[in-house]
Amino acid sequence: MDLSYILNEFAEERENYFNAVSPPIMQTSNFTFKTVAGLREAFTDEYASMLYSRGNNPTVDILRKKLAALDGAEDCLVFNSGAAAIFAAVLANVKVGDHIVSVDKPYTWAQKMFNDILPRFGVTTTYIDGTAIENFERAILPNTTVIYLESPNSWDYALQDLKAVAELAKAEGIVTIIDNSYCTPLYQKPIEMGIDLSMQTATKYISGHSDTLGGVLCGTHAMMKRIFNSEYLNIGSGIQPFNAWLLIRGLRTLPARLDRITVTTQKVAAWLKTHPRVEEIIFPFDADFPQYELAKRQMKGACGLLSFVMKAGTIGEIEKFCESLEHIFMAVSWGGHESLIIPKCSGIMPADFDAGNKEHRMLRLYTGLEDPEYLIRDLDQAFNKS
Numbered sequence: 557m558d559l560s561y562i563l564n565e566f567a568e569e570r571e572n573y574f575n576a577v578s579p580p581i582m583q584t585s586n587f588t589f590k591t592v593a594g595l596r597e598a599f600t601d602e603y604a605s606m607l608y609s610r611g612n613n614p615t616v617d618i619l620r621k622k623l624a625a626l627d628g629a630e631d632c633l634v635f636n637s638g639a640a641a642i643f644a645a646v647l648a649n650v651k652v653g654d655h656i657v658s659v660d661k662p663y664t665w666a667q668k669m670f671n672d673i674l675p676r677f678g679v680t681t682t683y684i685d686g687t688a689i690e691n692f693e694r695a696i697l698p699n700t701t702v703i704y705l706e707s708p709n710s711w712d713y714a715l716q717d718l719k720a721v722a723e724l725a726k727a728e729g730i731v732t733i734i735d736n737s738y739c740t741p742l743y744q745k746p747i748e749m750g751i752d753l754s755m756q757t758a759t760k761y762i763s764g765h766s767d768t769l770g771g772v773l774c775g776t777h778a779m780m781k782r783i784f785n786s787e788y789l790n791i792g793s794g795i796q797p798f799n800a801w802l803l804i805r806g807l808r809t810l811p812a813r814l815d816r817i818t819v820t821t822q823k824v825a826a827w828l829k830t831h832p833r834v835e836e837i838i839f840p841f842d843a844d845f846p847q848y849e850l851a852k853r854q855m856k857g858a859c860g861l862l863s864f865v866m867k868a869g870t871i872g873e874i875e876k877f878c879e880s881l882e883h884i885f886m887a888v889s890w891g892g893h894e895s896l897i898i899p900k901c902s903g904i905m906p907a908d909f910d911a912g913n914k915e916h917r918m919l920r921l922y923t924g925l926e927d928p929e930y931l932i933r934d935l936d937q938a939f940n941k942s
Contacts, residue, residue: 557625559742563807567621581801582614602789603781611789615797619804623762626741627754629774631781633788634800638737638757639665640793641771645753648783649702649731652678657695658704659686659716663735666704686716687847692724705734705751708851710890711863711900711920713738713840715847718854722750737761742814743857747774758803760891761859764813768802770795813893816925817860823928824921824935828864833939835914838863860923861890868917868942871909874899877942878919883926883934890922895931897921 557566573580587606589595598605606612616634624632635641646669650656658670660683670681684691686705696703703725707716718734725732734746737757746754756762758770773783788794795803821839829837840851841858851858868874878886884895900918901909910916923931 559626559811562622562625563810566625567618579615579618579801579804581797582609583797584613585609603784609797610792610794611784613794613797613800615804616795616800619795619800619807622804622807623741623758623772624774627747627772627774628741628745629747629754629776631777631779632772632774633780633784634758634795634803635771635773635788635793636795636799637769637793638663638735638755638759638771640791641755641757641773642666642733642735643669644783644787644791644793645733645755645773646674646702646704648779648787649733650674650679651701653699654679654702655697655700656681656702656704657692657700657730658683659706659709659714660684661709661711662704662706663710666706666735670704685714686721687714689717689720689724692721696724696728696730700728700730703730703732705732705746707734707736707744707746708738708840708855708858710738710861711918712838713845713861713863715840715850715854717850718746718749718751722752725752726750738861739855739857739859740810740814742811743859744855749854752776753779757891758806760889761810761814762803762806762891764806764809764892765802766889766892766894768799770799770803813925814857814859817923818857820926820928820931821858821860821862821923824923824931825862827932828862828921828935831936831939833867833942835865835867835917838865838918861920862923863918863920865914866917866919869911871901871906871916873942874901874917874919877938880938880941881934882937884921884931893925895922895924895926 598607602611620632658681682695684695705716732751733753734751736746736754740761753775756772758772825839828834839862878899884897887896898920901916
């Protein structure tokens with residue numbers, strides 16, 4: 557299925573809504589039935605019906621079909637945040653006494669789930685360095701039911717060999733889940749490599765405008781139906797129609813935005829790499845990246861997120877640099893039109909800063925839709941002031 561067809565036409569039955577180019581926002585909580593038999597059928601299989609917008613909704617349905625097609629998946633569920641999608645995916649595949657293998661330092665709310673919530677129900681997690689398949693092999697226990705991946709992750713961009721992990725997991729009867737937010741399905745297709753559940757935070761590149769939240773979970777029809785009938789409906793974490801409409805809008809320009817952001821990132825990365833105040837850049841498509849060959853093999857692109865280690869003897873220098881930026885905003889997340897930066901030292905107390913620890917001197921930069929020269933000038937003047 558052509559990408560252009562998916563983004564602009566697929567799942568949009570325009571004759572059903574006055575041939576409007578943009579689909580309507582079905583801002584309704586409820587749906588009516590003319591017969592008791594029809595209502596009974598909806599009760600019997602809500603996944604195949606329009607009964608109540610906590611479950612299915614026509615606007616959300618358009619988005620679901622497009623996102624599933626982008627991932628090359630049979631089906632898709634859309635949540636009101638990426639954290640909600642992660643929670644449902646994991647919860648649906650564990651029970652009391654089960655074990656999870658997770659890559660080290662996953663997304664904050666995934667780690668909180670593994671550390672604080674699941675142990676209350678007897679589910680344990682082992683964290684590993686996911687850059688070597690041997691680490692997965694050693695960590696798997698007889699009661700392991702889930703392998704949780706994040707490739708690349710969102711700070712040092714560590715990768716996992718997705719095909720190798722998928723083959724290992726299938727041989728052991730283990731469900732694999734990946735956070736694919738860094739790449740989106742345009743730059744990496746985990747399901748084609750054998751991963752069971754592909755998740756991404758639609759808040760980021762899918763939205764593209766920093767004006768809505770969303771989480772995507774793609775997989776088999778059977779798995780999506782099982783999650784829908786349990787975790788999705790019970791937790792009440794489905795996306796709202798207006799937010800779904802905003803994400804459909806974001807999809808229209810996704811390839812153009814990613815192409816522009818990619819070019820900008822390459823130029824900014826090259827400039828940072830030669831700057832005297834930068835010790836190191838960390839970017840999957842940089843030739844010096846430790847897993848560069850794997851990145852080129854399983855990713856089509858690396859897009860807008862990179863990290864760099866600043867040469868600084870004090871935390872004050874890093875803070876001064878960040879606070880001197882005039883056009884790059886200091887904020888979490890990424891994927892919108894605006895460029896963003898976040899220093900690793902914002903997560904530690906000043907007294908704990910160790911200049912010898914390069915993680916403490918690491919900053920994560922997201923390049924948005926601005927001209928690269930505009931961003932480089934801003935970075936340069938901030939370096940000069942720090």
